[in-house]
Amino acid sequence: MGLSYLFFPGCSYETAAGYRESAEAVCRAVEVELKELPEWNCCGASAVFSLDRAEGVWLAARLAALAGREGKLEIVSGCNGCISALKKGKKLLLQDKGLMEQVRVRLKKENLKLDPADIKDLRVRHLLEIFVQDVPVQFWAKERPKPKFKVAPYYGCLFSRPDGEIDDNEHPILLESFISLLGLDVVEHSMGTACCGASHSLPHKAAVSVLVERIIRGIQTNNADLATVICPLCQFNLDSIQANFDLPPLPILYFTQVAGLGMGLPVSSLGLNKLLVPLKEA
Amino acid sequence: MESKQNTISLIEDDYGLSRINECIQCGTCSGSCPLAHEMDHGPREVFSLIRDGFLEKALISNTIWFCVSCYACSSRCPREIPVTDLIYSLRQMAVKQGLVSKKIKMPHLFKAFDRQVRSGKRISEARIAFFYGLRHPGDVIPAIPLSLKLLKRKRVEL
Numbered sequence: 184m185g186l187s188y189l190f191f192p193g194c195s196y197e198t199a200a201g202y203r204e205s206a207e208a209v210c211r212a213v214e215v216e217l218k219e220l221p222e223w224n225c226c227g228a229s230a231v232f233s234l235d236r237a238e239g240v241w242l243a244a245r246l247a248a249l250a251g252r253e254g255k256l257e258i259v260s261g262c263n264g265c266i267s268a269l270k271k272g273k274k275l276l277l278q279d280k281g282l283m284e285q286v287r288v289r290l291k292k293e294n295l296k297l298d299p300a301d302i303k304d305l306r307v308r309h310l311l312e313i314f315v316q317d318v319p320v321q322f323w324a325k326e327r328p329k330p331k332f333k334v335a336p337y338y339g340c341l342f343s344r345p346d347g348e349i350d351d352n353e354h355p356i357l358l359e360s361f362i363s364l365l366g367l368d369v370v371e372h373s374m375g376t377a378c379c380g381a382s383h384s385l386p387h388k389a390a391v392s393v394l395v396e397r398i399i400r401g402i403q404t405n406n407a408d409l410a411t412v413i414c415p416l417c418q419f420n421l422d423s424i425q426a427n428f429d430l431p432p433l434p435i436l437y438f439t440q441v442a443g444l445g446m447g448l449p450v451s452s453l454g455l456n457k458l459l460v461p462l463k464e465a
Numbered sequence: 466m467e468s469k470q471n472t473i474s475l476i477e478d479d480y481g482l483s484r485i486n487e488c489i490q491c492g493t494c495s496g497s498c499p500l501a502h503e504m505d506h507g508p509r510e511v512f513s514l515i516r517d518g519f520l521e522k523a524l525i526s527n528t529i530w531f532c533v534s535c536y537a538c539s540s541r542c543p544r545e546i547p548v549t550d551l552i553y554s555l556r557q558m559a560v561k562q563g564l565v566s567k568k569i570k571m572p573h574l575f576k577a578f579d580r581q582v583r584s585g586k587r588i589s590e591a592r593i594a595f596f597y598g599l600r601h602p603g604d605v606i607p608a609i610p611l612s613l614k615l616l617k618r619k620r621v622e623l
């Protein structure tokens with residue numbers, strides 16, 4: 184009997200470069216079931232919270248209530264933005280009784296409910312946490328020929344910030360642990376939690392390019408073959424903006440794609456053909 | 466002194482800005498901020514403006530809209546001031562008081578996003594870019610070649 188989780192994909196999951204394909208392939212191989220949260224809504228990201236706090240909180244509360252309806256106090260996601268928004272909503276709901284009441288009235292209209300005690304116990308976890316903390320290590324650590332990739336971990340800014348709830352908020356190690364579990368080489372660098380500016384890339388492309396260039400340059404200092412990310416916003420930003428400057432191309436893969444490569448899953452099941460910066464054969 | 470206290474106490478209930486009183490002006494936030502160089506004032510300076518009674522100046526600055534919400538400042542502030550959350554508060558305040566300069570582009574992107582979430586519960590990047598682009602075609606037209614590459618890779622949802 185494998186593990187089973189309620190999964191909140193978020194709006195970017197579908198268009199992300201092979202995230203769904205690779206996550207599904209890997210989960211199948213390690214006997215993890217991701218059950219999609221029925222009727223989920225957008226988390227609102229930084230946009231809704233910037234304009235209207237009550238609306239931002241409502242979006243998070245609705246997701247929590249949907250999870251409650253499925254009998255779960257745990258939501259798993261693969262997006263740093265979604266996780267951050269859910270946690271922010273949770274914090275505000277616990278702080279502000281007035282907001283909590285507003286939300287409960289509104290939920291009733293959809294036949295949903297949310298107990299203050301439940302929101303307190305709600306856990307929001309990244310799929311990476313599931314892989315490292317819950318999946319038995321023998322699934323990852325099997326003896327098999329390994330590709331010779333040198334992999335640079337990149338968490339993005341939001342992972343485990345601000346409170347360090349998941350991991351150290353300056354120097355997290357979860358992704359390093361995972362790459363090592365897979366038997367691949369980890370490339371050390373200092374850009375792991377540097378912000379890539381994804382939310383601003385459309386209106387402020389030049390400013391954001393500077394951030395991305397700094398990150399790519401930092402990662403390449405130690406000869407990484409590829410970087411691995413845990414968030415579709417980071418992936419899109421790092422993958423697409425590289426065309427703007429003149430550095431050797433650095434493929435940006437999801438940790439699920441790297442897992443698939445490390446485990447020797449069929450390459451065609453990992454959605455690698457959707458990357459803008461292609462991965463060359465090792 | 467009196468007016469300083471008043472500036473913050475009038476609004477603290479709604480927005481939690483009283484925490485600004487604890488700021489020691491060390492500049493860790495501005496030093497950690499990836500886009501400080503694009504801002505009229507770094508976050509440290511925004512807080513000193515507010516404390517000194519220039520709330521309006523802080524609200525109309527581009528600072529609060531350039532914040533990319535990376536939480537580096539909040540993680541590092543030695544007084545544990547929730548800098549990022551306070552910037553969110555300032556945004557909400559600026560919107561409510563109509564103090565958003567027309568030249569600042571981020572609110573337009575946020576509004577395109579917000580409208581879509583309210584109408585359909587889920588968003589598509591392509592539709593957001595389209596509605597934002599009606600106002601700022603110069604930002605969106607250069608992204609068309611990229612969009613075609615994405616389309617080819619089935620990375621666009623319309």
Ligand code: SF4
Binds near residue numbers: 488489493494543
């Ligand atoms: S890091 Fe904290 S204490 Fe230092 S200037 Fe910024 S807000 Fe003030």
Ligand code: SF4
Binds near residue numbers: 498
């Ligand atoms: S959260 Fe905003 S203000 Fe703070 S460091 Fe990041 S971009 Fe700068």
